[in-house]
Amino acid sequence: QQQVKQSPQSLIVQKGGISIINCAYENTAFDYFPWYQQFPGKGPALLIAIRPDVSEKKEGRFTISFNKSAKQFSLHIMDSQPGDSATYFCAAIEYGNKLVFGAGTILRVKS
Amino acid sequence: DVKVTQSSRYLVKRTGEKVFLECVQDMDHENMFWYRQDPGLGLRLIYFSYDVKMKEKGDIPEGYSVSREKKERFSLILESASTNQTSMYLCASSGTGGSIWGTDTQYFGPGTRLTVL
Known part of the structure; x- marks a missing residue:
């Protein structure tokens, strides 16, 4: 059973649109939430990360929104570009315990 | 970088073969990891190591073993490959910011796509 549930499994967005990927968790001891981006033929790479004491973190066109009470967090990609087409993984870690990954979302941005 | x-x-290997997957990192990282990636299941941890000759089981260690004789190298071994081990295998490493399971970024290799026939 996945400790972090990620949705949707795949997503198609028009160029310039907003891509939204959602994740939910049950373990309230999780205290760090990274997102990884994986291009075809490459390994995952850290994209952006957030701690639960922050409700939002923005880096360029990428924003993480965090809702601690709902135990949910999401990645928003503003002005999505074809170069953003990749697989995105949310993840969570409890300090001293293992990093757990969501199932992944395959994003395709149509030009 | x-x-x-x-x-x-x-x-591509045949059922029953012994398979070695090698991973090397060049950043003097203490920690190294082996994951397998399967569609719809994300990344699942097989084994990890926080020091030379040290190893710990992850979530799915059955059918696998590892070796870390040098700091920069971490090998994954499939003692007798089976078809259900067909997968993408990812190696990662991370630095020494404290606990192996802290906020240190894990850096991934490009992966090995293994097919067992």
Whole structure:
């Protein structure tokens, strides 16, 4: 059973649109939430990360929104570009315990 | 830039063969990891190591073993490959910011796609 549930499994967005990927968790001891981006033929790479004491973190066109009470967090990609087409993984870690990954979302941005 | 390299991008083996997957990192990282990636299941941890000759089981260690004789190298071994081990295998490493399971970024290699026939 996945400790972090990620949705949707795949997503198609028009160029310039907003891509939204959602994740939910049950373990309230999780205290760090990274997102990884994986291009075809490459390994995952850290994209952006957030701690639960922050409700939002923005880096360029990428924003993480965090809702601690709902135990949910999401990645928003503003002005999505074809170069953003990749697989995105949310993840969570409890300090001293293992990093757990969501199932992944395959994003395709149509030009 | 951190570089994690894996010995093969694609590998085809037969059932029952012994398979070695090699991983090398060049950043003097203490911690190294082996994951397998399957569609719909994300990344699942097989084994990890926080020091030379040290190893710990992850979530799915059955059918696998590992070896870490040098700090920069971490090998995954499939003692007797089976078809259900057909998968993408990812190696990662991370630095020494405290606990192996802290906020240190894990840096991944490009992966080895293993097919067992």
